[in-house]
Amino acid sequence: xxxxxxxxxxxxxxxxxxxxxxxxxxxxxxxxxxxxxxxxxxxxxxxxxxxxxxxxxxxxxxxxxxxxxxxxxxxxxxxxxxxxxxxxxxxxxxxxxxxxxxxxxxxxxxxxxxxxxxxxxxxxxxxxxxxxxxxxxxxxxxxxxxxxxxxxxxxxxxxxxxxxxx
Numbered sequence: 001x002x003x004x005x006x007x008x009x010x011x012x013x014x015x016x017x018x019x020x021x022x023x024x025x026x027x028x029x030x031x032x033x034x035x036x037x038x039x040x041x042x043x044x045x046x047x048x049x050x051x052x053x054x055x056x057x058x059x060x061x062x063x064x065x066x067x068x069x070x071x072x073x074x075x076x077x078x079x080x081x082x083x084x085x086x087x088x089x090x091x092x093x094x095x096x097x098x099x100x101x102x103x104x105x106x107x108x109x110x111x112x113x114x115x116x117x118x119x120x121x122x123x124x125x126x127x128x129x130x131x132x133x134x135x136x137x138x139x140x141x142x143x144x145x146x147x148x149x150x151x152x153x154x155x156x157x158x159x160x161x162x163x164x165x166x
Contacts, residue, residue, distance in 0.1 A: 037062055038165065041077070041086055047140030047150060048088050050119055051075070052164070060086070064163040069094075070136055072108075077161045078138065080151075087151060088164060089138035090117070099137045101126040101147075106139075120144040134158070
């Protein structure tokens with residue numbers, strides 16, 4: 001049967017020289033794209049809700065901050081430990097600025113920051129602290145739980161991998 005032969009040829013191709021070269025090129029391209037340009041990751045946790053939900057899949061676009069530093073309001077992917085653990089957080093303050101949480105409000109250099117992406121009230125308090133040079137201050141959007149249960153704070157620009165693709 002011709003159909004069976006076509007299916008067999010598709011599933012088990014002949015290992016010709018040109019096939020091996022094409023397969024090697026596809027593998028190399030996939031390694032470069034998904035290992036260095038668009039790093040796939042799954043969101044674990046609720047810290048960025050409602051913008052990003054627990055269990056969602058996304059890609060980290062590495063070239064986003066190649067020629068510019070992150071700006072306030074950007075959502076960034078941060079290498080937390082090693083190469084595997086990454087955090088998804090929002091940049092709220094830039095280097096040299098003073099950050100403070102007062103009764104559930106975020107203040108930058110003494111001025112209250114309008115945060116339209118916050119949908120649940122929170123009651124965090126944190127004394128003023130200055131963001132170091134070559135760093136940004138990051139925090140998640142979902143601040144409804146106690147401060148002690150959240151990862152936030154200064155992140156070195158060298159640890160920022162990029163932005164989520166969508």
